[in-house]
Amino acid sequence: MIVAEQKPLEDLQRMLKGKKKVLAVGCGTCVSVCFAGGQKETRGLAAALQTAAAVDGEELEVHERTVQRQCVQEFIAPLEDDLEEYDAVLSLGCGVGVQTMAERFPKTRTLPGLDTNFMGQPTEPGVWEERCVGCGNCVLEYTGGLCPITRCPKQLMNGPCGGSEGGMCEVDTSIPCIWSKIWGNSENLNLMDMLMEVQPPKDWSTSRGGAMRRTVVRDDLHQPNADGRTTTTEVAAAKADAADGPEAEVEAPPADPNAGAREDAFLKELGLS
Amino acid sequence: MSAQPERKDDAASESQWKSGSNLERVLADGHFAVTGELGPPKSMNTDIVRKKIGQLKGFVDGANITDNQTGIVRLSSIGTGIILEQEGLEAIIQMTCRDRNRLAMQSDLMGANIHDIKNVLCLSGDHQSFGNHPGAKNVHDVDSMQLIRMVQEMRDLNKFQGGEEIKGGGPRMLIGTAASPFSSPVEMRPFRLAKKVAAGADFVQTQMIFDMKLFKEYMKRVVDMGLHEKIKILAGVGPLKSPPMARFLNSDVPGIIVPEECIQRIDDAGKGIDADDKEARTAAYRAEGIKLCIEQIQEIQEIEGVAGIHIMAILWEAAVEPIVRGAGLYPRPVPADTPTPTPGPAA
Ligand code: SF4
Numbered sequence A: 001m002i003v004a005e006q007k008p009l010e011d012l013q014r015m016l017k018g019k020k021k022v023l024a025v026g027c028g029t030c031v032s033v034c035f036a037g038g039q040k041e042t043r044g045l046a047a048a049l050q051t052a053a054a055v056d057g058e059e060l061e062v063h064e065r066t067v068q069r070q071c072v073q074e075f076i077a078p079l080e081d082d083l084e085e086y087d088a089v090l091s092l093g094c095g096v097g098v099q100t101m102a103e104r105f106p107k108t109r110t111l112p113g114l115d116t117n118f119m120g121q122p123t124e125p126g127v128w129e130e131r132c133v134g135c136g137n138c139v140l141e142y143t144g145g146l147c148p149i150t151r152c153p154k155q156l157m158n159g160p161c162g163g164s165e166g167g168m169c170e171v172d173t174s175i176p177c178i179w180s181k182i183w184g185n186s187e188n189l190n191l192m193d194m195l196m197e198v199q200p201p202k203d204w205s206t207s208r209g210g211a212m213r214r215t216v217v218r219d220d221l222h223q224p225n226a227d228g229r230t231t232t233t234e235v236a237a238a239k240a241d242a243a244d245g246p247e248a249e250v251e252a253p254p255a256d257p258n259a260g261a262r263e264d265a266f267l268k269e270l271g272l273s
Numbered sequence B: 001m002s003a004q005p006e007r008k009d010d011a012a013s014e015s016q017w018k019s020g021s022n023l024e025r026v027l028a029d030g031h032f033a034v035t036g037e038l039g040p041p042k043s044m045n046t047d048i049v050r051k052k053i054g055q056l057k058g059f060v061d062g063a064n065i066t067d068n069q070t071g072i073v074r075l076s077s078i079g080t081g082i083i084l085e086q087e088g089l090e091a092i093i094q095m096t097c098r099d100r101n102r103l104a105m106q107s108d109l110m111g112a113n114i115h116d117i118k119n120v121l122c123l124s125g126d127h128q129s130f131g132n133h134p135g136a137k138n139v140h141d142v143d144s145m146q147l148i149r150m151v152q153e154m155r156d157l158n159k160f161q162g163g164e165e166i167k168g169g170g171p172r173m174l175i176g177t178a179a180s181p182f183s184s185p186v187e188m189r190p191f192r193l194a195k196k197v198a199a200g201a202d203f204v205q206t207q208m209i210f211d212m213k214l215f216k217e218y219m220k221r222v223v224d225m226g227l228h229e230k231i232k233i234l235a236g237v238g239p240l241k242s243p244p245m246a247r248f249l250n251s252d253v254p255g256i257i258v259p260e261e262c263i264q265r266i267d268d269a270g271k272g273i274d275a276d277d278k279e280a281r282t283a284a285y286r287a288e289g290i291k292l293c294i295e296q297i298q299e300i301q302e303i304e305g306v307a308g309i310h311i312m313a314i315l316w317e318a319a320v321e322p323i324v325r326g327a328g329l330y331p332r333p334v335p336a337d338t339p340t341p342t343p344g345p346a347a
């Protein structure tokens, strides 16, 4: 899951300075599980922002809505009808949610209410730990299922540095040295031979070293729209174009008569219909 | 891939040396090698560099020049190394994986080699959070193992990491690495060294050793694995300056174990001296630190598989001369002069 935390209230106050009416939009998926941007947190934050504004003698009205998945356009589409009345949207989605809002509603100012931290897991009550940085070329095969790209601060590929002491990492002695763990468990997994091989330099082109990554996971779901455009984001952009000038003759979505069926299939894929 | 003809001035010796460095020749001749360490200043003050050169020259076969050690920006290792070469002290540049990607590394290695730098120590690098730019983004495009392999392939196969040929030959450098015998998991440390041998390292300098018993156990395993025949092992040593410094090394530096009796010895040296006479106490501690270091070197010389020592007297370069003299390792051997090898594959 994606783990995030709320920005400090002062930062949000600074961001919202001068705005009179704001819509806080929570998300019911990952950030709700880590108690950063679910319905409860969104409600709480809306109230806190209004109270803080009142204390400062400022006029601020904060409404709140929480969508099931802010990172999927279809889920945020219904917000559109009311957006005009707001000076800004404060998104309590992760960084993907914020951008989905910003791209779907390019005429509305979308502001980030959270700091998105990492992809990780809860390890004990109230604690989440990072597990994957999405390098696009998974090496867990060679490392006994534990990720040194994410969990070793030096992203070593060939065993522990000299800083590992008592099984802990020199960079943060409260965190286990992941290479100590990998090597420590190598006998159980019969990994020794593999660990003794010199792993060549990693191909980072699949990671942040390359351009923005785009993956088409399911060709059967991926069909160009009637106008040849391919993504729902672009349909939204086309719609915005249409509103701007007469040349663009694109209908508001669904432009493609099958789009509705495809969206249904898509939602079904996500287990949501 | 063929060697370029221009620098073929001594065809007979060219295949004999990987780098032609003084250190390589001292080690090849079977002398007990001595390397030291020189930390560049946090400025462009070359007088400081020259002063340290003066303290080390003649007493070591080569000096490591740290590369932004502990994540603190300093005069560059290569820039400082060029001064060392000009002044007649052999440079062992350190190169960390923290600050450079594979492009910068390869370009800097070639740049260093054209300025006569012939030794490189390949390191992961201290994490930037320890230094004076904790907000910096680290690189770690390749790790130290991959860096060793990259330098080795540049040298022996005349090949860039990306696979292209280095026309005219790659940099001819002796490849060093570091080992920390007492870091965890301790039982795996000889395997980590074996991996560095497989990657192509020619020599290794260990973390500072004070616990001789543990070091002998480590070396026994290393010798049993036959690693000492494939890589030259230089044991790290260093003079203890004072009891607090000894305690700090023991508790705060990963991989360094200072046994209580060593700390006690330094402590005892100050006993009986008037508590107000700070100068006399400091001098007594330091003299004992040097004496202890000499004894340890003598003990290390008896351990099978050790090819030399690496003296870490950072911020106390003046200690190197008495240590080397005291251990009977002065004068340093001067191997018969050998011309720089021609770039290109060894015959
Ligand atoms: S190797 Fe890459 S994809 Fe696999 S867990 Fe680590 S960061 Fe994620």
Ligand code: SF4
Pocket: A151, A152, A153, A154, A155, A156, A159, A160, A161, A162, A163, A164, A165, A168, A169, A170, A171, A176, A177, A178, A179, A180
């Ligand atoms: S101590 Fe372990 S986890 Fe930490 S930087 Fe070194 S190898 Fe990586």
